[in-house]
Amino acid sequence: MYGLVSMQVPAHAASCDGLKMRCPLCRVLIALTLLCNALLLYYTWHLQFRSVGRQGPQTPLTPGITVVVREFRTFEHGLSDLNQSFLRSRPSLSLLIASDTLPYPPVPGLRILKLHPSPDQPSVASRLESYIRTRLVALVPDGTSLNPPDLLDRMARGLREAPPGVRIVAAAAGPPLHCLHLNVSLKKWTASYRSALKSETCGAVSGTAVLLLRSRDLFELPFPLARPLHSTVFIQAALRGWGVQIVEGVSFPRTPFPATDHGRWKADLAERQEEASTMRALGVRLVQAVDGGERLFGCSKETPRCFGTVVGETPEYLYEGRWTPPCCLRALRDTVRHVIKLLEASGVRYWLEGGSLLGAARHGDIIPWDYDVDLGIYLEDVVLSAELRGAQGGSLVDSEGYVWERAVEGDFFRVQYSQSNHLHVDLWPFYPRDGVMTRDSWTGHPQDVEFPERFLQPLQTLSFAGGLAQAPNNHIQLLRMKFGERAIEEPEYPNPALLRMGGR
Numbered sequence: 001m002y003g004l005v006s007m008q009v010p011a012h013a014a015s016c017d018g019l020k021m022r023c024p025l026c027r028v029l030i031a032l033t034l035l036c037n038a039l040l041l042y043y044t045w046h047l048q049f050r051s052v053g054r055q056g057p058q059t060p061l062t063p064g065i066t067v068v069v070r071e072f073r074t075f076e077h078g079l080s081d082l083n084q085s086f087l088r089s090r091p092s093l094s095l096l097i098a099s100d101t102l103p104y105p106p107v108p109g110l111r112i113l114k115l116h117p118s119p120d121q122p123s124v125a126s127r128l129e130s131y132i133r134t135r136l137v138a139l140v141p142d143g144t145s146l147n148p149p150d151l152l153d154r155m156a157r158g159l160r161e162a163p164p165g166v167r168i169v170a171a172a173a174g175p176p177l178h179c180l181h182l183n184v185s186l187k188k189w190t191a192s193y194r195s196a197l198k199s200e201t202c203g204a205v206s207g208t209a210v211l212l213l214r215s216r217d218l219f220e221l222p223f224p225l226a227r228p229l230h231s232t233v234f235i236q237a238a239l240r241g242w243g244v245q246i247v248e249g250v251s252f253p254r255t256p257f258p259a260t261d262h263g264r265w266k267a268d269l270a271e272r273q274e275e276a277s278t279m280r281a282l283g284v285r286l287v288q289a290v291d292g293g294e295r296l297f298g299c300s301k302e303t304p305r306c307f308g309t310v311v312g313e314t315p316e317y318l319y320e321g322r323w324t325p326p327c328c329l330r331a332l333r334d335t336v337r338h339v340i341k342l343l344e345a346s347g348v349r350y351w352l353e354g355g356s357l358l359g360a361a362r363h364g365d366i367i368p369w370d371y372d373v374d375l376g377i378y379l380e381d382v383v384l385s386a387e388l389r390g391a392q393g394g395s396l397v398d399s400e401g402y403v404w405e406r407a408v409e410g411d412f413f414r415v416q417y418s419q420s421n422h423l424h425v426d427l428w429p430f431y432p433r434d435g436v437m438t439r440d441s442w443t444g445h446p447q448d449v450e451f452p453e454r455f456l457q458p459l460q461t462l463s464f465a466g467g468l469a470q471a472p473n474n475h476i477q478l479l480r481m482k483f484g485e486r487a488i489e490e491p492e493y494p495n496p497a498l499l500r501m502g503g504r
Helices: 011-016 024-055 079-089 151-160 215-220 229-239 261-282 326-346 354-362 379-384 386-392 475-483
Strands: 062-069 094-099 112-114 134-139 166-173 178-185 190-195 204-206 209-214 243-252 286-288 294-296 350-352 373-378 395-397 403-406 413-416 424-433 436-438 459-464 467-472
Touching: 062 079, 062 151, 079 094, 134 151, 134 215, 134 229, 151 166, 151 209, 151 243, 166 229, 178 229, 190 229, 204 229, 204 243, 209 215, 209 229, 229 243, 229 261, 294 326, 326 350, 326 373, 326 386, 326 413, 326 424, 326 467, 350 354, 350 459, 354 373, 354 459, 354 467, 354 475, 373 379, 379 386, 379 424, 386 395, 386 403, 386 413, 467 475
Parallel strands: 062 094, 062 134, 094 112, 166 243, 190 286, 350 467, 373 424
Antiparallel strands: 134 209, 166 209, 178 190, 178 204, 286 294, 350 373, 395 403, 403 413, 413 424, 424 436, 459 467
């Protein structure tokens, strides 16, 4: 990388041999040459030392394919048959079983990577790089056979010939695969699948598959072998812009495992638990399936909400470049619909307030980054609601588990999603004074101001949170009065002084 400094001594310097002190320039040139070489050698060594310290030694990868089996169940599997099938067809093949715990009962002859570190072993013992020395790696599900022997070679050729951007090739292990489009939005905590168009590169595949990719690409993933393996790999690949391609005409024979009803029941239960844990680790709280079904991985009535105490009107997820987790939005929608149902049943006059009215005007829903819902009510109507009357003396848990209480921060009411999950709807009691709606407790927010009662006479109905809600008439005018002329057209986070949208 660096060469030693070479300096030519002028011809007249040769005459200096016998002149000693008569040619001080010779000695200066020689000293400078030695000093420069010493500095360059030290600088080269220093750079190499720092590189090794940051990255660790890089072992060159050799041609070939390492087969990694991750998707199997320790309690019922076909690892022995898989091992024999692959090594019988390709004796030189490197086959690795990756497992959180050792298979039980033990299977002789298997090379096993135990993924959970052991306190008596060095950290490299649980790293993929310590076991995979080939340039390619195949992720193979349990029960797969290598027949004919060239199936992996054909996949490798498919990867070499794949269009730019394709980093993973897939082949069916059983029934045919289907190409899917996958969109992952970390801002919205969401992974959405749909059937891919013919002109689109796959982002994922449906069906049991063998996946082949370059080992360096697998090493790059922060969760390379988390389960469920395929969806985890596809989500991480989508975030990097990697495409997936199905290798046509390549299909691996496979015997499904577990083979017993009890084993399949245990496997399904384990997979649901693994998926929930892995999706949370990936920052995905909502998976939207091809058929329109949704799976949420986050807070519920039995758990705390997904974020802590909000400081300065700016929840922690906004600092991470994310919006409100989908499970929290669902809880807020459920809570406000429940509150509206009970208020209407008891005859309490209410309306959408503050940011919730702004969300109805702009989105027909809760603002996607909001963390609560605000409703205004007439103070004189509080006595009409059994829940509000019960909340005046402390708190009340209604028949559906929602908690009604008087807020400790001021003279208003709060309805929480549950006793564990404190996502909530705030109810602000207003009363008219000289034709102006006012109240006894104010938060200090710029938009938290008095307004003419005429905006409530009459009320109108707006779409909100998956239902309908009462709202002030001429709500656009009222919002401009509260939030500013461009509040609807120019969205902003709750406290721009702390954090502005887009980092402005």
